[in-house]
Amino acid sequence: MPMRKVIALLAVxxxxxxxxxxxxxxxxxxxxxxxxxxxxxxxxGDPFEREAILKKIAERCKGTEEGEAAxxxxxxxxxxxxxxxxxxxxxxxxxxxxxxxxNSRRTAMVKCxxxxxxxxxxxxxxxxxxxxxxxxxxxxVLKSSLN
Numbered sequence: 480m481p482m483r484k485v486i487a488l489l490a491v492x493x494x495x496x497x498x499x500x501x502x503x504x505x506x507x508x509x510x511x512x513x514x515x516x517x518x519x520x521x522x523x524g525d526p527f528e529r530e531a532i533l534k535k536i537a538e539r540c541k542g543t544e545e546g547e548a549a550x551x552x553x554x555x556x557x558x559x560x561x562x563x564x565x566x567x568x569x570x571x572x573x574x575x576x577x578x579x580x581x582n583s584r585r586t587a588m589v590k591c592x593x594x595x596x597x598x599x600x601x602x603x604x605x606x607x608x609x610x611x612x613x614x615x616x617x618x619x620v621l622k623s624s625l626n
Contacts, residue, residue, distance in 0.1 A: 510536050510545025526560040547583060550576035554592065570596045587617050594625065 517532045533553045540546035553572045557565040573593050577586065590607045597604035608625045611617055 506540050507543050507545055510540040510543060510549075513539075514545065522560070526556060529556055529560060541579065547576065547580050547585065550579070551585070551589070566596055587611060587614055590614075591621065599626075 513536050533549045536549035554569040557569040594607050612622050
């Protein structure tokens with residue numbers, strides 16, 4: 480049986496449709512099934528297809544590790560997966576990640592990445608640098624590298 484049919488069969492058999500009322504475990508499982516489909520494409524797969532799957536994970540799996548990771552992976556895709564780098568789209572998806580997951584353990588990492596994506600002199604970049612310099616969880620070596 481082709482892999483695509485196996486994945487579809489597993490999705491139908493094991494996972495309920497994700498909804499806001501669904502429990503977190505079932506939402507995580509749906510995210511994992513979509514992640515398997517994404518992995519099947521590989522890094523050289525169609526970037527538009529990869530983008531669609533990652534957006535679906537981010538949307539359907541809000542409040543889960545899979546949903547949060549999808550934002551980071553989308554930013555990676557925008558920076559490295561398309562023929563031309565899409566910095567604006569990467570910034571937008573990381574800003575959305577901060578908004579959706581404001582208390583995430585990844586917050587400092589996302590802010591650091593955003594700092595690298597904004598141009599020097601940008602007011603949003605300056606605000607992120609200020610926040611990071613005041614972040615007690617960020618190692619001092621990283622704080623001193625922020626300009």
